Amino acid sequence: MGGNRKVAFDFETAPDNPYREEDRAALDPARAHIVGCSFSVKEGTGIYVPIDHRIGTNIDKDAFFAFLAAFLMDRSIIKIAHNIAFESSMAYARGIVIQAPVYDTICASQMSLKSIYDFRKLNESGLKRLAEELFGEPLPSFSSVTDGKHFDELDAQDSETVRYGSADSDFALRLYHKFNDWFDRYLPKHRYIVEKIESPTAVYLGIMKANGIPINLPLMQERKMEAETEMERIRKEIEFIIG
Template sequence: MTGKYNCANSIAEIKNYIGDSRIVAFDFETAPDEQYRGEDKAALDPAKAHIVGCSFSVSEGTGIYVPIKHLSGQNVDEEEFFAFLRDFLSDKNIIKVAHNLAFESSMAYAKLGVVIQEPVYDTICAAQMTRKNDFVFRSLGESGLKKLACDICGEKLPTFEDTTNGRHFDELKADDEATVRYGAADSDFALRLYHRFNEWFAEHLPKHRYIVEHIESPAAVYIGVMRANGLPVNRELMEAKKADAENEMKRIREEIRFVIGDINIGSNCSTKAFKNYLYEEMNLPALKQTGIGAAALDDETLMLLQEWCNINRPELSKLFSLVQEYRRWGKIKSTYIDGYLKHISTTTGHIHPDMLALGTETGRMCCRNPNAQNMPRKGNDPIGVRNFIQAPDGHLMLSLDFSQIELRVGAFYCRDEKMIGVYRDNGDIHVSTTSVIFGVSYDEAADKHAENYKERRTIAKNVNFGTFYGLYPRGLQKTLKFKAGINKTVDECAEIIDNLKQGYKRLSVWQE
């Protein structure tokens, strides 16, 4: 690895290195607080860790490492440095570059009370906004600093494990060559990537640089703040609802047992014994197969089997309703009760999920450890999972949502006058689509007392939200059947989609 890296032990040295530079890369090294040193990944938790050191780079191939809380070697004056750091992070004239800015933001907010001010630039966001080849954009998993340094800069960086050899970073000697090299290199290569990605944007996708600088990087700062704050939860309510779920599952399990006897159904009614009962003992048809050709037993298969039994084996129909209900309770308990309880911080009492701004192929935000983005809605949740999240005393929680944002964006890009007109006139796009695909007037489509109103509106909604993602007749048929309980033939679904495209003429032009 090439680079001229030095240790800086005073504010004067830091200021002398940075000078009047207006593009500065920085990076934190962290270690667990004393009481959490035996806890896995505590160094990455703002509530359980402290900043051990900070590095800066203002020109490629150079960098300084500032030791703050190493257990051996000379550290900078902590109070003076954090005062300098607050000013640096708040400076609106310096572009502050970091790789995974959300982490730096969470530490700065939790430890210094600072919200990093724009301009900022997150090279992990930039990585995901560039293509790794002519056809594919980089995924989050391909955007780690070590991998990018190797792939783009042609240099192999030492790993954290090789550098620390099982120790925490503050156990490394402050001015050791390996310590300084590891710390400073992170900032140096973040700066190198800043320049490489901007060169790529200039040549290929200039607007993506704007997105990185003015949308994704500022968003990363606030994602860090959000993670540091976390979600306040009512643990007592969660424990009470866990008991309710267990009792309900026990009740349903007894009802299933009354039908099938002492067959082990497991936690999800997916055991080999239960499958053998259905397909071998009861001789039910294998209406769907897994990827390896075995008889499937997913939720869709359960619905298909229930429909078949309604006609051919009515005495078994109730079994499939019970199994689906049992699975629903099992999902709620395992994912939203046990899963959330497992992630409540012993330090803050909050849940602090990882939020990834560009974590999906479509560019949408995702959330993990736990996934707090997909809590069930009221109509599909007998427990009330969303009530687990409670504002502290004296505070309010606001729930906000864009109204039909995908359809509005779609109308904007299609430039279809009929669609745009609905929004300009504050109309109802689902009523408009009902009118278009069923050939009825707008007033009739809007009439809640009209025959087939509910079914038609349900179909219109599914068509609307699916069309912009390339919905095909068979996909629409499947969606309507398993999400809405509406049976339509493939030909009927093809006619619905064709009517939609005839009604919104610019839609298919834009899609093509």
């Protein structure tokens, strides 16, 4: 990392063998594994580290995950990612809890204005959309790069694999600077919210996703029935008022 204290990172994942045919399994920490990881410390640059590709040369897994744990738990480094909840869930599946300081650029996006009056919504905060909207640089889609394959089936040394794998961390770092410049100029308190509240919370949402959460199903069903009864009462009251 060259002593840099602001480092963006991103995981590429693929389904475990029993789940290769299941839709979206690559996004589930219980059914997927980390295939590669990219890092960026300077805007416009990034490196892609292949970990578990089936084609090409990979780094030594044990050495890499030891490094990854040290990096993600280093409290002197700001760990930057776009949708850090996902990286958190995958890291936690490896026994790693990402430590603050952290910065989630998808949270920052939703705390910034897209126009004079409107804040961005979650569905307007995808990395590819922001890259084109804010930097004028269209990024290739996952499907166009993988062409129906899982990411671990791509050649680890192919230029398109490396380019796609590196782009997310590069643009996460660019967004970090872009949004912070905007916050500092217009809404400084929103930067505090992103850095101190939203981003750390996203890390623990990822852990919750990996662990699952207990629910009281009978109680939830009871509350559902109560809500439906109340909605029906309100509906009848409105009908009576308006005739």
